[in-house]
Amino acid sequence: MSLLRKGVIAITGTTGVGKSQLAIDLARALNGEVINADALQVYKGYDIITNKVTREEMLGVSHHLLGFVESNKEYTVQEFEQDALRKISEIHQRDRIPILVGGTNYYIQSVLFRKSLISSSSRGDDKPDALAPEEASTRVFEQRYSAKSNQELWEELRVADPVMAENWHANNRRKVLRSLEVLEITGKRHSEWIRESEAARESEEVLRFPTLLFWLYADAPVLNQRLDSRVDKMIERGMFDELDQLAKDLSDSTALVGSSDNFTVGLKQAIGFREFKPYLAASSASTSDSPALNLDSLKQQGVEDMKTSTRRYAKRQIGWIRNKLLPECNATLAKSVKAYPYVLDATDLTTWDASVGTLGVSIAKQFFAGEQYLPDAAATSNVAAQLLSEVKEKPNSVIAWKRHLCRVCSKSAEETRSGVAYDVWLNGDDEYTQHIHSRQHRKNVRYRKQLAAYGGTFPSSNARPQRNNGGSDDSSGDGASSAGSGS
Numbered sequence: 001m002s003l004l005r006k007g008v009i010a011i012t013g014t015t016g017v018g019k020s021q022l023a024i025d026l027a028r029a030l031n032g033e034v035i036n037a038d039a040l041q042v043y044k045g046y047d048i049i050t051n052k053v054t055r056e057e058m059l060g061v062s063h064h065l066l067g068f069v070e071s072n073k074e075y076t077v078q079e080f081e082q083d084a085l086r087k088i089s090e091i092h093q094r095d096r097i098p099i100l101v102g103g104t105n106y107y108i109q110s111v112l113f114r115k116s117l118i119s120s121s122s123r124g125d126d127k128p129d130a131l132a133p134e135e136a137s138t139r140v141f142e143q144r145y146s147a148k149s150n151q152e153l154w155e156e157l158r159v160a161d162p163v164m165a166e167n168w169h170a171n172n173r174r175k176v177l178r179s180l181e182v183l184e185i186t187g188k189r190h191s192e193w194i195r196e197s198e199a200a201r202e203s204e205e206v207l208r209f210p211t212l213l214f215w216l217y218a219d220a221p222v223l224n225q226r227l228d229s230r231v232d233k234m235i236e237r238g239m240f241d242e243l244d245q246l247a248k249d250l251s252d253s254t255a256l257v258g259s260s261d262n263f264t265v266g267l268k269q270a271i272g273f274r275e276f277k278p279y280l281a282a283s284s285a286s287t288s289d290s291p292a293l294n295l296d297s298l299k300q301q302g303v304e305d306m307k308t309s310t311r312r313y314a315k316r317q318i319g320w321i322r323n324k325l326l327p328e329c330n331a332t333l334a335k336s337v338k339a340y341p342y343v344l345d346a347t348d349l350t351t352w353d354a355s356v357g358t359l360g361v362s363i364a365k366q367f368f369a370g371e372q373y374l375p376d377a378a379a380t381s382n383v384a385a386q387l388l389s390e391v392k393e394k395p396n397s398v399i400a401w402k403r404h405l406c407r408v409c410s411k412s413a414e415e416t417r418s419g420v421a422y423d424v425w426l427n428g429d430d431e432y433t434q435h436i437h438s439r440q441h442r443k444n445v446r447y448r449k450q451l452a453a454y455g456g457t458f459p460s461s462n463a464r465p466q467r468n469n470g471g472s473d474d475s476s477g478d479g480a481s482s483a484g485s486g487s
């Protein structure tokens with residue numbers, strides 16, 4: 001199957017940077033159709049406060065999931081995911097290219113990435129199937145070992161499966177027993193099961209579609225100015241009428257979830273709704289007989305607040321792209337279904353065609369001709385080189401797993417002279433192996449044994465280990481949750 005039949009283009013970037021324009025440029029050049037991925041623009045009406053692209057601006061390009069939800073309805077990300085996936089499949093069937101555009105990060109993420117994977121990375125999916133039915137066998141096991149102390153069991157595990165032993169606190173009898181049981185029943189160490197399931201997860205595909213991702217970017221000082229003047233323009237275009245209408249609309253509605261002060265649902269999230277609330281309230285209470293004195297200053301305050309909120313929102317969007325989306329995309333480069341991120345520099349609007357429109361179209365054509373033709377993303381502009389070099393690597397679950405806590409050498413507050421507890425972490429298997437053969441560690445093992453002989457126990461974990469859900473209250477399975485630090 002050619003990329004054309006299964007690939008998608010996704011456009012992300014801050015509010016007010018020109019994403020809709022780029023989508024239209026690409027759709028016209030590549031026979032594409034646009035799917036809206038903005039949580040506010042899915043709503044009907046309110047075109048000014050939601051910054052919807054106008055019919056004239058669309059230039060005949062098909063736009064989907066735009067302005068189709070009633071304003072008093074809640075539209076969930078799950079609904080969006082289903083709707084968008086259906087649209088993508090329909091567009092593919094028409095042999096056209098789906099172009100997903102929007103600044104709502106969880107919308108983009110829900111469509112591009114398979115959910116099972118993102119959620120399973122924090123689940124510790126290590127349960128050997130051979131162990132079902134688990135409860136019955138565990139009870140037999142518990143009886144057989146009932147005479148042994150926690151410490152004795154843990155020592156047994158330390159010999160049989162040292163990696164698991166380091167993962168469990170000796171007092172976590174249920175976990176320790178479970179790991180011993182896995183070894184006995186399956187003939188394979190619990191830690192190996194976990195490693196294998198992690199390896200399997202590594203080879204799973206994360207992306208739903210081969211993806212060409214455009215991050216449309218503008219330098220902050222320029223963008224902020226643009227955002228400010230956009231707020232002014234929105235007011236000129238009649239934003240207050242829309243806000244009045246929205247307030248009525250939402251207060252009439254009984255369908256809306258949450259109280260009227262809950263700004264996190266649906267259209268209430270629109271920047272401006274909260275910011276101008278005091279002004280609009282005073283303005284509607286004001287009559288010619290008793291005019292509100294401070295109306296102007298309330299309005300001025302609203303404008304300032306709206307500008308601040310808009311900038312802040314743009315900043316959050318960039319943080320998400322840089323710290324979440326791009327690392328996720330880069331991690332797919334080791335998979336067979338990949339996402340290729342490109343930065344397009346929209347700082348200078350007078351060079352839009354060269355730095356955004358034409359460049360984007362040319363990259364997209366290369367993508368659909370075959371991934372091998374794609375240019376080096378960092379070579380497309382200085383801004384691209386800089387932004388892409390700042391992207392962090394995605395935390396890798398295997399690295400997290402390989403970080404070992406040595407409970408033998410870690411000390412509780414009561415055990416240190418200073419009264420400050422500390423944990424001993426070893427990074428990677430090699431360091432860990434070296435450590436358990438070290439003089440220091442062996443000395444501590446002897447100390448612990450003596451302590452046990454006097455009826456003492458191991459210190460409880462000091463800092464809560466990142467990967468270890470070692471509490472006995474844990475009912476989510478026996479996962480070592482090695483990937484727990486994944487985000």
Ligand SMILES: [Zn+2]
Binds near residue numbers: 408424
């Ligand atoms: Zn140690």
